[in-house]
Amino acid sequence: MINKEQTLLMNQSKKGRKAINLPSIGVPETSLPDSKFLRKDIELPEVAQLDLIRYFTNLSSLNYSIDTNFYPLGSCTMKYNPKINEQISAIKGFASSHPNQSDENIQGNLEIMYDLQNELGEITGLPAVSLAPLAGAQGEYAGLLIAREYHNHNNQKNRNIALIPDSAHGTNPASASMAGLDAVTIKTTNEGDIDLEDLKNKVNENVCVLMLTLPSTLGLFEPNILEITKIIHDNGGLVYADGANLNALLGITKFGELGIDICHSNLHKTFSTPHGGGGPGSGPVMVAKFLEKYLPYPHIKKDGGKFIQYKPEFSVGRLNGFYGSFGILVRAYAYIRSLGAEGLREISENAIINANYIQERLKEHYELTSSRRCMHETVLSASKQKEDGVKAIDIAKKLLDEGFHAPTMYFPLIVEEALMIEPTESESKETIDKFITAMIKISELSKTNPDEITNAPLNLPVERLDEAQAARNPVLAWEKK
Amino acid sequence: MKNSPYIPSTDLDQKEMLQTIGAKTFKDLLNDVPKKMLFPALELKEALSEQELVEFFELMANNNFASKSISSFMGGGAYNHYIPSTVKSMIQRGEFLTSYTPYQPEASQGTLQVGFEFQSMIAQLFDMEVCNAGMYDGPTALAEAALMACRIKRNNTVVIHSSIPEKSLEVIKAYSKWQDIELINYDDMSNDESSEYGCLLVQSPNQYGEIEDVEKLADEIHSKNGLIVQHTYPISLGLLKPPGQLSVDIATAEGQPLGVPVSFGGPFIGLLTCKKEYIRQLPGRIIGQTVDKNNKVSYALTLQTREQHIRRESATSNICTSTQLIGLMVAVYLATMGPNGIKSVAETSYHRAHYFASELDKIDDFKLVSKNFFNEFVIETKIDVSKINKVLLKNNIEGGIDISDKDSNKIMFAVTELNSPEIIRKTIDILGEKID
Numbered sequence: 035m036i037n038k039e040q041t042l043l044m045n046q047s048k049k050g051r052k053a054i055n056l057p058s059i060g061v062p063e064t065s066l067p068d069s070k071f072l073r074k075d076i077e078l079p080e081v082a083q084l085d086l087i088r089y090f091t092n093l094s095s096l097n098y099s100i101d102t103n104f105y106p107l108g109s110c111t112m113k114y115n116p117k118i119n120e121q122i123s124a125i126k127g128f129a130s131s132h133p134n135q136s137d138e139n140i141q142g143n144l145e146i147m148y149d150l151q152n153e154l155g156e157i158t159g160l161p162a163v164s165l166a167p168l169a170g171a172q173g174e175y176a177g178l179l180i181a182r183e184y185h186n187h188n189n190q191k192n193r194n195i196a197l198i199p200d201s202a203h204g205t206n207p208a209s210a211s212m213a214g215l216d217a218v219t220i221k222t223t224n225e226g227d228i229d230l231e232d233l234k235n236k237v238n239e240n241v242c243v244l245m246l247t248l249p250s251t252l253g254l255f256e257p258n259i260l261e262i263t264k265i266i267h268d269n270g271g272l273v274y275a276d277g278a279n280l281n282a283l284l285g286i287t288k289f290g291e292l293g294i295d296i297c298h299s300n301l302h303k304t305f306s307t308p309h310g311g312g313g314p315g316s317g318p319v320m321v322a323k324f325l326e327k328y329l330p331y332p333h334i335k336k337d338g339g340k341f342i343q344y345k346p347e348f349s350v351g352r353l354n355g356f357y358g359s360f361g362i363l364v365r366a367y368a369y370i371r372s373l374g375a376e377g378l379r380e381i382s383e384n385a386i387i388n389a390n391y392i393q394e395r396l397k398e399h400y401e402l403t404s405s406r407r408c409m410h411e412t413v414l415s416a417s418k419q420k421e422d423g424v425k426a427i428d429i430a431k432k433l434l435d436e437g438f439h440a441p442t443m444y445f446p447l448i449v450e451e452a453l454m455i456e457p458t459e460s461e462s463k464e465t466i467d468k469f470i471t472a473m474i475k476i477s478e479l480s481k482t483n484p485d486e487i488t489n490a491p492l493n494l495p496v497e498r499l500d501e502a503q504a505a506r507n508p509v510l511a512w513e514k515k
Numbered sequence: 516m517k518n519s520p521y522i523p524s525t526d527l528d529q530k531e532m533l534q535t536i537g538a539k540t541f542k543d544l545l546n547d548v549p550k551k552m553l554f555p556a557l558e559l560k561e562a563l564s565e566q567e568l569v570e571f572f573e574l575m576a577n578n579n580f581a582s583k584s585i586s587s588f589m590g591g592g593a594y595n596h597y598i599p600s601t602v603k604s605m606i607q608r609g610e611f612l613t614s615y616t617p618y619q620p621e622a623s624q625g626t627l628q629v630g631f632e633f634q635s636m637i638a639q640l641f642d643m644e645v646c647n648a649g650m651y652d653g654p655t656a657l658a659e660a661a662l663m664a665c666r667i668k669r670n671n672t673v674v675i676h677s678s679i680p681e682k683s684l685e686v687i688k689a690y691s692k693w694q695d696i697e698l699i700n701y702d703d704m705s706n707d708e709s710s711e712y713g714c715l716l717v718q719s720p721n722q723y724g725e726i727e728d729v730e731k732l733a734d735e736i737h738s739k740n741g742l743i744v745q746h747t748y749p750i751s752l753g754l755l756k757p758p759g760q761l762s763v764d765i766a767t768a769e770g771q772p773l774g775v776p777v778s779f780g781g782p783f784i785g786l787l788t789c790k791k792e793y794i795r796q797l798p799g800r801i802i803g804q805t806v807d808k809n810n811k812v813s814y815a816l817t818l819q820t821r822e823q824h825i826r827r828e829s830a831t832s833n834i835c836t837s838t839q840l841i842g843l844m845v846a847v848y849l850a851t852m853g854p855n856g857i858k859s860v861a862e863t864s865y866h867r868a869h870y871f872a873s874e875l876d877k878i879d880d881f882k883l884v885s886k887n888f889f890n891e892f893v894i895e896t897k898i899d900v901s902k903i904n905k906v907l908l909k910n911n912i913e914g915g916i917d918i919s920d921k922d923s924n925k926i927m928f929a930v931t932e933l934n935s936p937e938i939i940r941k942t943i944d945i946l947g948e949k950i951d
Binding site (some may be wrong): 040051052053056060064067072083086094096097113115118125132142143156157162169172182208210213214215217256287288290308309313350359368371373375381383391426434439442445460462491498501510513 | 519523524563572577611614620622638688700781799804809853892894913935
């Protein structure tokens, strides 16, 4: 294991080194633009190719990743990213396909997009699909734009409220705010279910949409879902489902059948496309048929034997330069096609069993937020350990030392010292058992030797960071010494 | 037997786990799901084996012209540049590819240091003080820059220069529609000295490849108390004066030309840079240098109080990705190129474009209308543009973009180092023949 400091490229740089040979100009030269437009010098590193490869390879070894470690990061669905999907997205006919090419020369791409629209529509029960959004947050924003445009079109411009449970992801209120909606918080119960009384009190003729995460951020299925969607619909509002947790629902139930009007899905979660250390993502938005005419463009349809792009009649507009995260769409479609309906249902089945197994085996050692069966993830609290001076963050760091990535910490906000654990379907019982053993060991250690936990990590490339200093005195780029 | 090769649990494993849980069947775990809506039929296409999957996608890819293209002159926001072997090999490393956002910095120093290198090299290429870790793509970076400028200036009027392409304008509209932001054309900007604006958006090289006098526009909007936002083509900065030397306050770009395939328009990466004084209004992830307990230099996400997971509805944006993997490609690309490489790519693109343009201008039916351009130019012609492109396609060459208007037929070509002198001469020969 490489554990020494990796010198920044600019500090390795020496004039006269290079990492590549490039072709010469090869044609008669033209005079350059006026000197007032010309650059004098550029400061970039000069390194030899081997040193460059060694640098980045050594840096990669400082990371935890799915390919090297169990990554039970709640709400992030860190499942295996099949290698074949990488290979397929790199096929020349896709990778060199230019987005300004005309429809007749990109029929392969359009057919894939058309088929993926249909498959995602069928999986969620919301048949009208736009693949344009570039990430979950943009999918949320697209969904809210659709809701706003729908009300606008029905002469209900007044509807400017988004109801958002207090257990929601931060992107929900942030997206609402970008869509010019006032975020009104709905209380949830101790188990993260919507407080029906609070919902009834706050629903009114100005409500545009309810944003709901299903299963909830506590990993539980909302038991009153049908009543909730009815309350909103009776008041003329729409229901939006944040599909961050869709990995629990494949072939289990469909958003569309539960009265949900709009949802998004994170292809980099449920549909296995790699997280890449923080993107690129993709966040298609799925809507009921009556909302199809508001979808972002370009949207793909089949006309005779040909696939064509078009702008829906009352489209909310264009969300990015071209068609969305096409390379990611190809990977997700390859994943869906490699599994089919049965394979997809198995995902959720195994994800749910794995999560419940962890919950059951850890419930004597950590405080449970709910005694109900969970879906694809379980939220524990380190409140018991806190009494011995061990907080959620300490447990997270100790797990890193044990070779496991940490669970999501301190989310949802409504749970004290939250540790949100999502094993996914990708992990074997043996791996899960080792993780459980580590969690139990940490809980016991918290009583006997809490310092060993609060000092962690000790086995990683760096120990705990001074994150306050990073913010107080920001150093955000290489600086000349 | 399972249908998926990606699931390790055997029937026996499942049974043992259900036993521990205290459930007889899987269905017993789903009591909260309405009974009538449980286990719906999924009518999906049949599953394919790995081999069949490859065959299927090869077939699809063959339905794209790109599968047989030998050279492309298409630009308009996405550009074909050579992608070095170093880039292709580094993005295959699973430790980069399959890691998550670096919330646990101790286990993510690789991703974080790469991100810091990315920010450093982009800041240097643009000669701007600060760069974030990456946005979705060029147009969304520009739209977020406009919103950012309005917040800084507390003035919601955005002036759009004619250099901004229609697609970017459409994205800006979708991003600003519900935020009480007014978009006006540059030509409608008031000459009245007391009038003030949030910002002016300009693209240089502009949507037709021409170099704009950004510094002059910067002076103009600064005199009206607004910020100047420049959108640029990052390869051009190997030759042209960078935004930081043109009095630019916020600069954005499509990062794709820096080592990323055109891939039908995505995934790309938006580059967003600014002056340090505006950092608290910058959206997106930012990576900062700090130290660990033992004073060892290390890296972490920083200034997170701007972001959605802390600030919720008051965040600078809802974005939570930095498009990190594409940022890795860009970082490896720039490190591979170095100062001389990026200069070479820019100059080769410039000279080959100008040579191609002047030779086309000599052909009877073609007239070069661009003057002070970088590597993209416009030809006016009497010939139907689709006919021109068809002839080129027959020769497995991807032609230009049809930008004809009601007055005349126009085609826009982009030239890079990937268009060899032989291909350029061949294309000139083909277009020199009569087209009908």
